[in-house]
Amino acid sequence: MTWLVWRQHRQQALAAVVALLAVALLLVPTGRQMRAAFDDLGLRSCLPGADHSELVAPDGGCASLSEQFSGRFLGLGTASLLLLFLPVLAGLFWGAPLVAREVEHGTQRLVWTQGVTRLRWATVKLALVGGGVVLVAATYALLVGWWIAPLNDATGYRFTWLFFDQQGPVLVGYALFAFGLGVLVGTLTGKVLPAMAITLGGFLATRVAVALLLRPRFLPYQRRTYPTIGGSPAEPNQLAGDWVISRAVYSAQGVKLTPGSGSQALCDQTSAAQCVAKYGAGAYNQELFQPADRFWLFQGIETALFVALTVVLLVLAVHMVRRRIA
Amino acid sequence: MSAPATPAVLEATRLGKRYRRTWALRDCTLALPRGRIAALVGPNGAGKTTLLHLAVGLLAPTAGTIRVLGRAPGGDPDLLARVGFVAQDAPLYGDFTGAELLRLGAGLNRRFDQALARDRLGRLGIPLDRRVDRLSGGQRAQVALAMALAKRPELLLLDEPVASLDPLARREFLQVLMGSVAEQGLTVLLSSHLLADLERVCDYLVVLQAARVQVLGPVDDLLDRHKLLVGPRRNPAGIAGVAAVVRATHTARQSTLLVRTDGPVRDPALTVGGVTLEDLVLAYLADPSAGTRPGPAAAPAPNRLEVQA
Numbered sequence: 001m002t003w004l005v006w007r008q009h010r011q012q013a014l015a016a017v018v019a020l021l022a023v024a025l026l027l028v029p030t031g032r033q034m035r036a037a038f039d040d041l042g043l044r045s046c047l048p049g050a051d052h053s054e055l056v057a058p059d060g061g062c063a064s065l066s067e068q069f070s071g072r073f074l075g076l077g078t079a080s081l082l083l084l085f086l087p088v089l090a091g092l093f094w095g096a097p098l099v100a101r102e103v104e105h106g107t108q109r110l111v112w113t114q115g116v117t118r119l120r121w122a123t124v125k126l127a128l129v130g131g132g133v134v135l136v137a138a139t140y141a142l143l144v145g146w147w148i149a150p151l152n153d154a155t156g157y158r159f160t161w162l163f164f165d166q167q168g169p170v171l172v173g174y175a176l177f178a179f180g181l182g183v184l185v186g187t188l189t190g191k192v193l194p195a196m197a198i199t200l201g202g203f204l205a206t207r208v209a210v211a212l213l214l215r216p217r218f219l220p221y222q223r224r225t226y227p228t229i230g231g232s233p234a235e236p237n238q239l240a241g242d243w244v245i246s247r248a249v250y251s252a253q254g255v256k257l258t259p260g261s262g263s264q265a266l267c268d269q270t271s272a273a274q275c276v277a278k279y280g281a282g283a284y285n286q287e288l289f290q291p292a293d294r295f296w297l298f299q300g301i302e303t304a305l306f307v308a309l310t311v312v313l314l315v316l317a318v319h320m321v322r323r324r325i326a
Numbered sequence: 327m328s329a330p331a332t333p334a335v336l337e338a339t340r341l342g343k344r345y346r347r348t349w350a351l352r353d354c355t356l357a358l359p360r361g362r363i364a365a366l367v368g369p370n371g372a373g374k375t376t377l378l379h380l381a382v383g384l385l386a387p388t389a390g391t392i393r394v395l396g397r398a399p400g401g402d403p404d405l406l407a408r409v410g411f412v413a414q415d416a417p418l419y420g421d422f423t424g425a426e427l428l429r430l431g432a433g434l435n436r437r438f439d440q441a442l443a444r445d446r447l448g449r450l451g452i453p454l455d456r457r458v459d460r461l462s463g464g465q466r467a468q469v470a471l472a473m474a475l476a477k478r479p480e481l482l483l484l485d486e487p488v489a490s491l492d493p494l495a496r497r498e499f500l501q502v503l504m505g506s507v508a509e510q511g512l513t514v515l516l517s518s519h520l521l522a523d524l525e526r527v528c529d530y531l532v533v534l535q536a537a538r539v540q541v542l543g544p545v546d547d548l549l550d551r552h553k554l555l556v557g558p559r560r561n562p563a564g565i566a567g568v569a570a571v572v573r574a575t576h577t578a579r580q581s582t583l584l585v586r587t588d589g590p591v592r593d594p595a596l597t598v599g600g601v602t603l604e605d606l607v608l609a610y611l612a613d614p615s616a617g618t619r620p621g622p623a624a625a626p627a628p629n630r631l632e633v634q635a
Contacts, residue, residue, distance in 0.1 A: 003433050105419075113384065113404055113409070113413070
């Protein structure tokens with residue numbers, strides 16, 4: 001059985017290794033470049049000693065160095081968003097064909113009538129191929145984790161959308177989920193191409209829904225207020241790495257004054273009159289955020305969520321293989 | 327409650343399988359005695375593949391029961407090991423070589439005679455180091471048969487094994503099958519709509535028509551019991567010794583009757599002749615309401631045919 005799984009999936013394994021090498025070829029040189037710049041700009045020596053307090057003076061601490069670094073490399077970070085799509089490939093090319101190709105070619109009638117039960121066939125196959133998915137995704141996560149570390153440190157964006165999504169154990173969760181979804185959809189449709197299309201759609205929809213709707217609410221927000229008219233220090237420390245979900249200006253009576261979720265007012269002593277004119281005396285900024293030290297907890301929660309979804313999908317798929325299709 | 331010892335290798339009782347609203351097989355009661363080479367014939371869509379898939383556990387019945395070698399198929403690895411199966415069109419992994427397929431068989435079966443299969447394929451001149459999708463249809467069918475036989479099964483189920491083969495490959499396939507049956511002493515159930523081929527090979531007949539069993543019994547008995555009567559044009563009813571008229575054709579002067587007898591026909595006006603298996607099957611298939619089969623639930627004795635009125 002092990003040999004059969006290897007024989008049937010060795011090409012996919014080879015493709016995965018080649019893909020990992022290609023990604024490494026892209027990430028290792030740019031990663032080294034970022035590290036060099038990180039050192040040259042003095043961020044490595046600046047950041048550990050940087051002010052970790054909640055509020056800092058504008059342009060204080062390492063902020064200007066950080067801005068220089070971001071100016072150079074944030075584009076790279078944005079380009080790396082393409083890497084967000086890598087985990088879904090596990091679903092498209094490993095998951096969807098796993099049962100569907102057998103049904104499409106009729107070979108399930110060969111392999112399910114040998115001396116092993118369908119339950120055993122399905123569990124061994126899913127365990128081995130799923131193990132391969134974990135291995136590849138974990139290797140990839142380590143690689144990206146190394147690459148993105150300077151961007152994390154220099155920008156404080158690690159916890160924000162898209163940065164959170166392309167590093168850490170969640171990558172393993174996403175890849176497993178894509179795999180499980182591919183297997184189940186392939187089992188239901190019995191056709192490889194439709195299964196791939198549905199898997200792609202289902203994966204993206206689930207990921208977006210979890211990222212936008214669930215993740216901000218994994219734990220209750222924290223709230224922070226700070227004045228509109230700056231003394232010193234005046235604004236939230238972005239490098240602290242908190243995930244700011246919304247901010248707005250409130251009147252002294254607590255009425256929200258700015259629309260949307262991304263406005264703050266910061267006046268210095270010379271422009272204070274403008275702030276007072278616009279928002280009234282005693283107005284303040286308020287920010288809802290998830291504190292930086294919850295990053296790994298959130299990674300853990302989201303990984304567990306996707307792994308649990310995977311288990312449900314695979315159990316359903318095994319049930320279908322045992323009972324329904326032939 | 328102890329189950330009675332039964333000589334039947336495959337036993338179905340009121341077996342039915344429904345796909346959504348249509349019944350692919352219905353009310354199927356049959357018992358296949360050990361040691362037979364049984365032909366399963368019927369038009370396309372009669373339920374032949376469904377019956378075979380039920381027997382090998384690929385499908386689960388909607389109604390009734392099926393027992394193979396005394397066990398219920400499906401999820402039973404011991405039973406899977408004792409039943410060989412070649413599905414329609416002999417599905418194989420096209421990118422595997424013959425040798426790899428045999429390795430697959432050896433890996434997935436506790437009992438798998440790889441040497442036997444290699445030897446058999448070697449004698450047929452089928453290269454084991456070539457991808458099977460580069461082999462001819464006949465060679466692929468032989469590989470599939472060799473894999474099924476290497477399990478040394480007690481029951482071999484073949485679904486249209488020769489349908490896609492040219493006459494030469496067909497003959498070769500059936501020869502190999504006959505040889506192996508003689509060597510290994512197994513029971514075979516073989517579906518086909520190529521009646522002429524089956525006549526040489528099979529000694530037991532199951533005719534499925536419109537999801538039901540229409541004819542069932544040993545070929546010898548069936549041929550003995552059925553006669554072709556030719557004589558002056560007449561009403562086919564009331565001939566002594568005739569139990570039923572399966573098919574009657576008339577010209578202006580002459581009647582030709584294919585009948586099932588229950589005694590000697592001694593009408594001097596009639597010429598009594600034998601029938602071929604093909605005549606017999608075609609006559610029954612032309613008239614879905616005619617039928618002959620052993621009494622319900624009775625396991626047919628190998629050499630006796632009970633005719634249901």
